[in-house]
Amino acid sequence: MNNVQKQKRANKGLPFFLKDEFKVSFIIIFISIILLISTFTFDIVPPILNRGIQPATFPKGLLVLIIILTSIVYYVSFKRPWEIKKKLPQSFFLTLLSFIFFIIISKTLDFFLAISLLSIFVSYCWGERRIFYLVLVSIVFPIIVFIFFETILGLRFPPGIITNIYYQV
Amino acid sequence: MENLSLMFAPLMSSKLMIVLVFGTLFGLILGVLPGLGPTTGGALILPFTMTLDPLSAIVLLTAIYCAGTYGGAITAVLINTPGTPAAAATCLDGYPLAQKGEAGRALGMATVSSAIGGIFSVVVLVFFAPLLAQLAYEFGQPEYFALAIFGLTMLASIGEGSPIKNLIAGAFGILISTVGKDFMTSIDRFTFGMNELSVGIGFIPVVVGLFAISEMLTQSTLLDQIFKRVAFKAVKLPSISDYKKTWITILRSSGIGSFIGVLPAEGGTVASLIGYSEAKRWSKNPEKFGKGSVEGIAGAEAANNAATGGAMVPTLALGIPGSATTAVILTGLIIHGVRPGPDLFREQPDFLYGIFGSMLIANILFFIFGFFGAKIFARITLVPNKLLWPMIFAVSVCGTYSLSQSILDVWIMLFFGVIGFFMRRYGFSVVPVIIGLILGELVEGTLRQSLVIFEGNWLLFFTRPIVVTFFVLSFIALIFPLIREKKSK
Numbered sequence: 001m002n003n004v005q006k007q008k009r010a011n012k013g014l015p016f017f018l019k020d021e022f023k024v025s026f027i028i029i030f031i032s033i034i035l036l037i038s039t040f041t042f043d044i045v046p047p048i049l050n051r052g053i054q055p056a057t058f059p060k061g062l063l064v065l066i067i068i069l070t071s072i073v074y075y076v077s078f079k080r081p082w083e084i085k086k087k088l089p090q091s092f093f094l095t096l097l098s099f100i101f102f103i104i105i106s107k108t109l110d111f112f113l114a115i116s117l118l119s120i121f122v123s124y125c126w127g128e129r130r131i132f133y134l135v136l137v138s139i140v141f142p143i144i145v146f147i148f149f150e151t152i153l154g155l156r157f158p159p160g161i162i163t164n165i166y167y168q169v
Numbered sequence: 170m171e172n173l174s175l176m177f178a179p180l181m182s183s184k185l186m187i188v189l190v191f192g193t194l195f196g197l198i199l200g201v202l203p204g205l206g207p208t209t210g211g212a213l214i215l216p217f218t219m220t221l222d223p224l225s226a227i228v229l230l231t232a233i234y235c236a237g238t239y240g241g242a243i244t245a246v247l248i249n250t251p252g253t254p255a256a257a258a259t260c261l262d263g264y265p266l267a268q269k270g271e272a273g274r275a276l277g278m279a280t281v282s283s284a285i286g287g288i289f290s291v292v293v294l295v296f297f298a299p300l301l302a303q304l305a306y307e308f309g310q311p312e313y314f315a316l317a318i319f320g321l322t323m324l325a326s327i328g329e330g331s332p333i334k335n336l337i338a339g340a341f342g343i344l345i346s347t348v349g350k351d352f353m354t355s356i357d358r359f360t361f362g363m364n365e366l367s368v369g370i371g372f373i374p375v376v377v378g379l380f381a382i383s384e385m386l387t388q389s390t391l392l393d394q395i396f397k398r399v400a401f402k403a404v405k406l407p408s409i410s411d412y413k414k415t416w417i418t419i420l421r422s423s424g425i426g427s428f429i430g431v432l433p434a435e436g437g438t439v440a441s442l443i444g445y446s447e448a449k450r451w452s453k454n455p456e457k458f459g460k461g462s463v464e465g466i467a468g469a470e471a472a473n474n475a476a477t478g479g480a481m482v483p484t485l486a487l488g489i490p491g492s493a494t495t496a497v498i499l500t501g502l503i504i505h506g507v508r509p510g511p512d513l514f515r516e517q518p519d520f521l522y523g524i525f526g527s528m529l530i531a532n533i534l535f536f537i538f539g540f541f542g543a544k545i546f547a548r549i550t551l552v553p554n555k556l557l558w559p560m561i562f563a564v565s566v567c568g569t570y571s572l573s574q575s576i577l578d579v580w581i582m583l584f585f586g587v588i589g590f591f592m593r594r595y596g597f598s599v600v601p602v603i604i605g606l607i608l609g610e611l612v613e614g615t616l617r618q619s620l621v622i623f624e625g626n627w628l629l630f631f632t633r634p635i636v637v638t639f640f641v642l643s644f645i646a647l648i649f650p651l652i653r654e655k656k657s658k
Contacts, residue, residue, distance in 0.1 A: 024595050028337070035344075035359065043356045053620060055351040055358060058613045062344050069337045076333070085594060088390060095389040099583050102566075106576065115566055119559035126392055126555035137559045145563045152220060155571045 020085065021077035028070045036063040094125040110160025115142045175519050176295070176526030188225045189527055192232025193534040199233065200240015201546045202557070204388060206253040207237030208603075209380035211497035212373055213564055215504070216571040223505035224523050230498045231524060232531040235287055235477050237494075238437050239535050240546065242279040242470055246272060247399050247547050255437030255473040258445035262458060262465030264399070269461055272401035274411070278463045279470045280539040281407055282419045286471035287532035289423035290430060290478025294485075295525050297431065301486040302511040310622060311630055314615035315639035317608050320433030320489045322643040324601040325650045332650035334597045342605020343612060345370050352610065353617060365577045372500045374569050374582040375606055379599040381565045382586025385558045387593065392554070404543045407463070415467040418448045426472035430479020436492025436600075437473035437480075444472025478528060485509050485521065489608065493600045496607045 016022050042056040098121045106114035120138035128134055149155040157163045178185075199210035211230050218226035241256030246263035259279060266275040308316070324339040325332035348359045349369030360366040407415070422444035429440040448468025449458045458465045480491025481498075488509040490496035502509050513521060539546075569582045589599045623629040630636050 020595060038359065038361075042358055045354045045356065053617055055354050055356040058616070059344060059347045059358060062340050062347070066337055066340050066344070069333050069340070073331065073333050073337070076331075082596065089392070091392050092386060092389045095386060096587070099587070103580060103583065106579070111570075111576070115563050119563060122389075122559045122562070123555050126389065126558075128553075128555040133556055137556050141560050142563050145567050149567045149571055153216065153571055155567070155574065157570070158576055 019081075021074055021082050025070050025074035025077075029067050032063045032066045032070070036060060036067075039063070091125055095122055098122050098125075106158075106160075110162045111158050112142060112146055112162050113160060115145075173295070173522070175522035176529065178519065178523050178526060185225060185228055185523070185527065186530075188221070188229050189232050189530055189534060192229040193236040193531050193538060196233035196236030196238075196531075197240040197243075197535060197538055197542075197546050198549055200237040200252045200256075201243050201549050202552075203244055203248075203250045203252055203550070204384040205381075205561070206241065206494075207234045208376070208493045208497055209384070210237060211494055211501075212376040212380065213561075213568050215373055215497065215501055216568045218501060219504070219572075223502075223507050224520055226501055226505055227498065227507070227524055228527040230501050231481070231528050232534075234494045234498065235474070235528060235531040236535040236538075238474050238477055239280070239283040239287070239470070239539060241473075242283060242466075243276065243539070243543055243546055244550055246275045246279060246466075247401070248397065248550060253437070255441050255476070256469070257438065258441040258469035258473075259466055261445065261469075262460070262462045265459065266461035266463070266466070267399040267401070271461070272399050273403055273405040274407070274463070275461075275466055276401070276543050277405040277540075278407050278411060278415065278466045280404060280536055280543070282415070282422070282467040282471040283474040283539075284532050284536035285419050286423045286426055286473070286475035287477055287535075288529060289420075289471075290427045290475040291525060291529045291532065292478075293427040293431075293475075294478040294481050294528070295522075298482045298486045298521075298525075299514055301482055302514040305487055305511045307635065309633075310615045310618040311633055312635045312639070313611065314619050315630070315636040315643075316433075316487065316489060317612045317615060319639045319643045319646065320483075320608055321605065321612070322646040323433050324604060325647055331596060332647075335601045338592065338597045338599065339601035339605040342602035342607075343609035344605075345375060345602070346606050346609025347613065352614065365575065370581060370606075371572065371578055372606060373572050374578040375585050376497060376500075376603055377565050377569050378582040378585025379589035379592075379602060381561055382582060383589030383593060383599065385562060386586060386590040388554050388558055401544070401547075404540050406540075411463050415464050418451070418464045418467045419471045421447060421451065422468045422471035423475040426475025427479040429472070430476035430491050431482045433483050433487075433489045433491060433604075436494070437476040440476035440479075441469040441473035444475075445469040474532070481524075481528070485513065485524070486511070488611070490604055493603050496603050499607060 039056040039060050044054060098118045101121070102114045102118045105117060116138045119142060120134055123134055123137045128137070146157070150157070195210065195214070196207060199205045199207060211233050214229065214233065218229060221229065238253060238255055241251050241253030242259045242263065244250055244252035245256040245259040246267050249260050249264040251257040251260055263275045263279060266272070321339050321343075324335045346369070348366060350356065350367050351358055357367060425444050425447060426437070426440040429443060430436065445465060445468045448464050449455050452458065452462070452464050454462065476492065480495045483489040483491045484495040484499050486509070488499065490499050499509065507513065507517070507520070565582065566579055569578050570576065572578065592599055619630065620627070
C-alpha cells in the first residue's frame with residue numbers, strides 16, 4: 001500500500017472539519033477575508049495624487065490570490081491527503097507559554113529579567129537539571145550578551161527593575 | 170584587469186582578514202549546528218555589523234554564507250542530519266560511507282568538492298555579475314517589475330515542497346511588505362491604529378522569527394531525538410582514484426550549482442538536489458548511490474557551494490536575492506547604504522571586487538579550517554539543545570531589539586516564530602516569505618510606476634521585449650514544478 005492510500009485510509013475516519021487540510025485552509029482563508037475587508041477601510045487617494053493604482057488595490061490583489069491558491073491547495077488535498085502529524089508534546093506548549101510570560105515580564109518588570117527567566121524555564125522544561133548549567137544559561141550568558149550589546153553596540157535596553165540598577169536611575 | 174587586482178585588497182588589509190577569519194569560523198559553527206545555518210546566523214549577526222564599515226560588514230556576511238553552506242556537510246556525514254538544508258543530499262552518501270568507517274574520506278571529499286564548487290562560482294560571479302549589470306542598464310520600471318515577478322514565480326520550485334504552498338508563502342511575504350505607510354501616497358495600510366506599524370515590519374524580526382524562533386519551537390518537539398555521531402580520526406584528502414572518479418562530477422555540479430544559484434530565489438538546496446541526481450544519472454555506478462558513493466558526496470557538495478557565488482550574481486547586479494541568505498546580505502547592503510544594481514558596478518568597483526575577493530578567500534579558508542578542524546567543529550554538535558537554544562533566544566531577542574530599539578520588534582519576532590513553526594509543520598516553506606518580503610516593495614513600486622508610464626494601460630507591458638521574455642520565463646517557472654510533480658507520480 002503506498003503512502004497516499006495510507007493517508008486516505010487514516011483520514012477517512014475523521015470528519016472533514018477536524019482534518020489538518022481543512023483547518024489550515026480555513027484559517028488562512030478566514031484571516032485573508034478579514035484582511036481583505038480591512039483594505040476597504042484604507043483611505044482613497046484623489047485621482048490627481050493617485051500613482052497608477054489606489055494604495056488598497058495591490059494588497060487586495062494579493063489577498064485574493066492567497067484565497068484562490070489556498071482553495072486550490074484544499075482541493076488538491078482530496079486527491080493527495082496531507083501527512084497526519086503527531087500530537088505536539090508538552091514541551092512545545094511550555095515553550096510557547098514561556099514566550100507569553102516573556103512578553104508580559106519584559107513589558108511590566110524588566111527586559112533582562114524576562115530573558116533570564118525564559119532561559120531557565122525553557123532549559124528546565126527541556127530536561128536540564130544541573131544547577132551549574134541552569135545558572136550558566138539563565139544568568140551568566142544573558143549578562144555577557146547584555147554587556148556586549150550595551151558596550152559594543154551602545155544599545156540602551158528598556159527601563160526595568162534590573163536595568164535601572166545598572167543604569168543607576 | 171585593473172578591477173581584478175582590487176579583488177585581492179582584502180589580503181592587504183589586516184582588519185578585513187580578521188573579519189574573514191572570524192566570519193569563516195562563525196559560519197562553520199553555524200553550518201555544523203542543525204537548525205541554525207547561514208541565513209539565521211547572518212540575520213543574528215546583522216545588528217553587530219553596524220559597528221563595521223560597509224565592506225567589512227558584507228565581507229563578514231559573505232564569509233558566513235560560504236563557510237556555513239559547507240559546514241552543513243560535517244553534520245550530514247557524522248550524524249546523518251544536515252546542518253543546513255543545502256546539505257540534505259550529502260546525508261544520502263556521506264553517512265553510509267561514515268558508517269563503513271570512512272568518515273575521514275567522506276569529509277575529505279565533501280571539503281574538496283565544496284571548496285572547488287565555491288571557487289568555481291566566484292569565477293562565475295566575477296565574469297557574469299558585471300555582464301548582467303550591464304544588461305540591467307537597459308531595464309526600466311516595467312522590466313524590473315517583470316524581473317521581480319520572474320523571481321517570485323521561481324519560488325514555486327524551491328525545495329521539495331508543494332509549488333502552490335510556496336507561492337502562498339511568497340504572496341504572504343509580499344503582503345507583509347505592504348504593512349505601514351504606502352511609500353507613494355503615505356496612506357496607512359494594515360496598521361490597525363498602531364503608530365509603531367506605520368514604518369512597516371522590519372526584515373530582521375521576520376527573518377529571526379521565521380528561522381531562529383520557529384526552529385526553537387521545532388526543537389522543543391524533538392527532545393527525545395538522539396543523535397549518534399560517527400567517530401573518526403582525521404579528514405583525509407581524496408585519493409588519486411577518488412579524484413579520477415569524481416573530477417567530472419565536481420565540475421558538472423559546480424556548473425549546475427552556479428547556474429541554479431544565478432536564478433532568482435533558488436539556492437543551495439535546489440542546487441545540491443539537482444547536482445546529486447545528475448551525478449547519479451551520469452555515473453558508471455549508479456547502484457552505489459545511497460550506499461556511500463563518493464560521487465554522490467561530490468555531486469551534492471560541489472553544487473551547493475557553487476550556488477553561493479551564483480546567488481550573489483542577481484543580488485549584486487539586480488538587487489534580486491538569489492537565495493534566502495543573499496536576502497539577508499541584500500538587507501545588509503541596504504542597511505549600510507549600498508544600493509545594489511548596475512550603478513554599484515560603475516561607482517564602487519573597489520567595494521564590489523573586495524566582496525568577490527573575500528568570497529574567494531573564504532572558500533580557501535573554510536577548506537583549511539574544515540580540513541584541519543572538522544574534528545573540533547564536530548564536537549560542537551555535542552552541545553545539548555537544552556542549553557544551546559535558550560542562549561540563541563537571548564541573542565535573537567537582543568539582536569532584534571538592537572536595530573531600532575523597539576520592543577515591538579521583539580514581539581513581532583516571536584509572532585513570526587510561531588507562524589513559522591506552523592508553516593513548516595504543515596509543509597509551507599518559510600524561505601518564500603523572506604524573498605517575498607524583500608521583493609514586495611520592488612514589485613509594487615515598479616508596477617505602479619510602470620502604470621504611470623503606461624497611463625494605466627496594462628497591455629503596454631506586452632510591447633516591451635524584455636518584459637515579454639520575463640513573463641514567458643515566469644510562465645515556464647510556474648508550469649515546470651507542476652510537470653515535475655506529475656512526472657514523479
